[in-house]
Amino acid sequence: MDAQFYPGKRLSFNNDLCTVHFVGAIEGVKGDWLGVEWDDPTRGKHDGSHNGVRYFECARKFSTAGSFVRPNRPSDPPLSYVQALKKKYASDPADEVNLDIVVTGPVPAHVPVNERGKVIKISGKEAEEVGFDKIRKKLANLQELRIVLLDCLCIARPLPALLEQAAQGNTDVTAANLTDVKDVSPKIHELDLSRNLFEEWREIASICIQLDRLTQLRADGNRFRDITLDDTLSAAFCKVTSLSLEDTLLEWNQLVSICSGFPNLKTLTAASNALGRCDGALLPTTITEVVLEKNDFRTLADLKALTKLPHLKRLRLKNNSISDVGSQTLTASEPLVFSKSLDDVDLAYNSIDSWRLIDALPDVFPGLRSIRIAANPLYEKLHSADGKELSADDGYMLTMARLGGLEVMNFSKISSKERLNAETYYLSQIGIELSNAPETQEEAILGTHRRYRELCDEYGEPRVERQATERINPNSLAARLINFCFYPGDSVKAKLAGRGSEAEEFSVELPRSFTVYSMLGVVGKRLGLPPLKLKLYCETGDIAPAEGGLLGEGGEWDSEEEENEAEKGAVKREVEWVAGTKMVGTWVEGRETRVRVEIS
CATH class of the missing domain: 3.10.20.90 (Phosphatidylinositol 3-kinase Catalytic Subunit; Chain A, domain 1)
Structure with missing residues (x-):
């Protein structure tokens, strides 16, 4: 088979990206085949096996994103960085005359044709194009572009020969010899290279090293078979403060390895990477925000490596499966405690189903001031101690009362009146719980309400009315x-x-x-x-x-x-x-x- 196909090769068919995992023959089927895993998991047919024989593994666990395609199937042609830039920002104006514009006012019956002899139709009526040439000319001045979005453009960047020479020890070759990017767009400070055909991290670096003003980089949805970086490109990301690597399916250690080349990194986004633990390797200590949404974390202890970030301020954990602290993995000498600088945590759309995790939050996040915790199972099945159903709003009030240092919850600033109502309501619920339990259980019950004594000092003790005999089971008839x-x-x-x-x-x-x-x-x-x-x-x-x-x-x-x-x-x-x-x-x-x- 042609040597152009190999495991890790990136291809695109009708704008659907995929990665080659297998090249060769399939038993019982004539000819050679490519076993590919589609970036879109709903696009595939199987998990890499055929008639009980496994030919490759999908990067996603339990995925059916695999397919077999013929090597001679036409694929989308790759573009260079410059070609993609010109296609996006300096394309032929004649290709842009069909505009989808809604007109709320009347359009004159007779509108003159513009200077190119093209007529623009708006809602079926002819209209003169005014001002579009000026905008197009401004965009076409690629030298002045500050923000460039080149996602989903089939960009491929085979490493230049000079990098290969540098890798072989030719010290006369430096990154300064790369000029193709800075010659056409030198002023970029925000760059999006997501969902393209890059296979090596060096390809991204060979672009970024030419952009002296680059501070924000997105490389989401790419699949890298090699994340090593030559010394020639080690300074590529020295000014980048924000990096996004969503949906790259990189493992934690690989993410850390990439981030080690960002000496001034502040924000890391690594959502949708099927991550289950943050173990071992540590991120740069300069980081202040980490976004780990839509991963597979089950406990807060799975994030223990993040406790080593002294300046971390915001942690986004939405859409995971977190339900517990996971204290069984911790030790008394090394508890799970994040930096006091971390004051904003997002735990919405997780699997929190008990107050145990809520009560542990002040210990795990001692600096917590803002939290998002909506859409968790806990708030869908709440009952008071006497069996009365509680609404989600009741649950949020109880959460607010349990977290005394909280200032913002679910994007809403907590007023002094809201805190007063929440804490007195919480005390009343504790009173109901004590009233519905024997006196012998009082100590155990109060042990589950860590703020009880503090709230009693503030508002007085709740009324407890026990019967002389043991209370009736609140779940009984x-x-x-x-x-x-x-x-x-x-x-x-x-x-x-x-x-x-x-x-x-x-x-x-x-x-x-x-x-x-x-x-x-x-x-x-x-x-x-x-x-x-x-x-x-x-x-x-x-x-x-x-x-x-x-x-x-x-x-x-x-x-x-x-x-x-x-x-x-x-x-x-x-x-x-x-x-x-x-x-x-x-x-x-x-x-x-x-x-x-x-x-x-």
Whole structure:
């Protein structure tokens, strides 16, 4: 077979990129074949095997991105850097006359033809091209380009012969002899070379070494078979501060090896690389931001190598499978603790399903001030200790309360009022949990709430109401019942007195799921009154000032004497249950309540 094909060869067929992994014959099929792995995993047919015989391994685990293609199948022709640059930024204007533009105003019926004899049609109507030549000429001045995007242009760059000479020890040959890039575009400071046909990292370096002002480099979606760098090109990335290597399928040690050639690197993006651990090799200590989204990390301990970055400020871990700290891999002498400079962490779209990891965050990230933690399983199945379902917003409030130093959550700045509400709500939930558990379990329960004592000092201890006997299992049927004590109001007393009967209060246990309609039926039957003529008022447990009562300004008092005097003019706050299908359990926090009955 032609020597032009070899493992690691990059090809493109109809703009679909692939990497050759196998060259040769396939049993039972005539002729030679190329075994390729497509960059797009949905493009393939198999995992590199045929009729039970494996011919190559795909770089992605458990992938079916493989195919067999004939060597004589026409592939897309590769372009040089200069060819791609001119194609993108200095193409023939005649190729650009079909514009997709939406017109909101009227277009004159007769529009003159432009100077090239070409007519532009907008929404089926002819329009004169105004100003496009000026823009095109400005773009065509390649010498002035600062930002260049050359992604998906089939760029290939066989290493120049002079680099081969340098590799063989010819000291007269230096990188200064490379001029093809700087001759045409010397002022570039941001360059995107993603998803092209590069096979060696030296090809990227041979471009970048000619760009003295380059600070941002993207090389996403390339597949490098060789990441070594000659001394000739060692200074290629000396000014680059931002590097992106998404979807390159490089291993951690390979990424670190590449980054070692960036002495001033600040930001590294390595998303979608199927990374599972950051072990051994260490990144440059200059790095302040690391993006590791869409990888395969399972625990925070998998990122232990990043704890050695003294200036790390932002860590992006969205769309991984993180569910735990992974403390089983740690030791007391070497705990998992990131630099205090790290104050911004993104853990959204992971597999966090318990509060254990949330409670460990202040230890792992002692400088944490901002977090994104949305779309985790924990917030999809929350329940309070008494079995009540909690919403995702309730979960975010509890998260906010558990992380005392947090200032921003899910891109929203936490106000002092939001923190107050969150922390008092968290204390109330702890109170419910203590109320629903035997006193012997109190110490174990409080051990799971590390901020409990701190919050009690700030707001006071929550109310804990235990029964004399052991609490009922909150998941049992009994826990779903509420003891309702109904007592007659003045209107009911007067009505029954007119009949010669005496109104007495009564108690009954009913499910939380009972509707107000059903409740009216029970009460009406017991009192012998029409259900829909009744009104129910449930006590909330709060104190409200009665008309003319003395609670003082703001509902507060400063002495026991004032308190006693205020209570004389105070009543218990009530809420009316409006007849409907709403469940009565929505108004009741505990397992018992008092309800006043009146006639409409």
